[in-house]
Amino acid sequence: MGALYIKNDETADLAREVAELxxxxxxxxxxxxxxxxxDALMAERGRTIHERLDAWRAAHPLGExxxxxxxxxxxxxxxxxxxx
Structure with missing residues (x-):
């Protein structure tokens, strides 16, 4: 069994907050x-920069x-x- 000790107080507090939620x-x-x-990183693998930019533009459209x-x-x- 492995162990993970979070030495950063802010990160430990965030983990506690998410766990409580x-x-x-x-x-x-x-x-x-x-x-x-x-999973998000694996989904990005193999996609060209053009595909990633197209997805970003679709998620963040320009204003009128x-x-x-x-x-x-x-x-x-x-x-x-x-x-x-």
Whole structure:
């Protein structure tokens, strides 16, 4: 049987908090978290950077267009250069 000692207090507190939320032991909470992380990493394996970026873009769509024009006057206004 292996042993895992968490030396970081913040990490140990997080494990305790998650265990309490799940009503399981800290060991079970850490095991569950590691299984989920491993599965996520394995799912990413073999995917090209383009596939990963496409998935990221689908999960994080851009906002709606404002209709404003980003012209020289706009960029000048960002640097308090209104006028000349």
């Amino acid at each position: 799940l009503h399981v032991t800290k060991t079970a909470a850490v095991h569950d978290a590691l299984l989920h992380r491993r 267009a404002t209709g404003r024009e980003a012209d020289k006057a706009f960029y000048d206004s960002l640097n308090d250069e209104d006028g000349g």
